[in-house]
Amino acid sequence: MEASLAEKSIIALGSWLETPTGSYVRAWQQARLDMLTADIFGFNALQIGLPQINALQANRMPHKWLTDTHLPSVATDGTRMPVVVVHDFAELPFASQSLDLVVLPHVLEFTDEPHQVLREVERVLIPEGQLIICGFNPASLWGLRQVTARLSGAHFLPQNGEFISLPRLKDWLKLLNMEVNRGHFGCYAPPCMTEKWLRRFMFMETAGDRWWPYLGAVYIVQAIKRIRGMRLIGPAWTTRRAKARQGVPATNKIHKHKD
Numbered sequence: 001m002e003a004s005l006a007e008k009s010i011i012a013l014g015s016w017l018e019t020p021t022g023s024y025v026r027a028w029q030q031a032r033l034d035m036l037t038a039d040i041f042g043f044n045a046l047q048i049g050l051p052q053i054n055a056l057q058a059n060r061m062p063h064k065w066l067t068d069t070h071l072p073s074v075a076t077d078g079t080r081m082p083v084v085v086v087h088d089f090a091e092l093p094f095a096s097q098s099l100d101l102v103v104l105p106h107v108l109e110f111t112d113e114p115h116q117v118l119r120e121v122e123r124v125l126i127p128e129g130q131l132i133i134c135g136f137n138p139a140s141l142w143g144l145r146q147v148t149a150r151l152s153g154a155h156f157l158p159q160n161g162e163f164i165s166l167p168r169l170k171d172w173l174k175l176l177n178m179e180v181n182r183g184h185f186g187c188y189a190p191p192c193m194t195e196k197w198l199r200r201f202m203f204m205e206t207a208g209d210r211w212w213p214y215l216g217a218v219y220i221v222q223a224i225k226r227i228r229g230m231r232l233i234g235p236a237w238t239t240r241r242a243k244a245r246q247g248v249p250a251t252n253k254i255h256k257h258k259d
Contacts, residue, residue, distance in 0.1 A: 042100025185216030
């Protein structure tokens with residue numbers, strides 16, 4: 001079966017991550033993912049797509065999986081990336097409420113059904129399970145470059161990717177009772193193609209993080225699955241004992257009698 005345009009684009013994104021600009025993005029994302037995932041505990045964690053990014057390398061859960069739409073090509077050292085399941089992004093082959101953590105590195109931008117992907121993620125996450133999403137920011141120089149490239153034909157990123165703004169993504173998550181916990185913006189350098197020019201603009205990392213933090217080319221969002229109506233309840237015997245104390249009439253209390 002022939003791959004869709006979206007699937008071909010995310011495969012192309014994997015190749016793009018090997019370029020100087022892609023390595024710049026990958027290094028920033030890897031550092032933030034390591035920081036975010038190191039303190040997320042549980043038993044089962046899943047990364048969907050882009051094996052070029054090892055999103056779970058700092059996480060300490062005993063069971064970690066990587067899935068994708070295809071088997072990746074053989075790496076330069078002769079090994080194959082550890083993809084354990086090949087599947088459609090819109091259909092996750094996991095039981096409901098079975099995963100503690102799911103990471104989506106640029107999956108939503110390169111799928112035909114981003115809403116369905118999020119619904120599937122919400123289904124497989126346990127209550128209070130966590131989701132981490134990596135995306136390109138349309139409100140950035142890179143987003144502007146992507147828009148103009150559609151007119152000129154000189155594409156900087158894979159052409160069929162659709163950048164999703166952070167407010168729009170938050171609205172999608174809110175509809176699924178996913179509460180955004182934290183987020184990060186990064187990669188403030190202009191969309192340069194060579195390592196030489198990227199190095200010249202490295203000063204913009206510190207300046208951008210301080211002066212225009214929402215204009216980074218890439219963002220990472222962490223969200224938690226909330227279940228409405230859930231609340232912690234104390235032991236039943238505590239409630240019964242309290243009610244029993246309140247229900248004793250004053251006339252039945254034992255008093256000392258004077259001799």
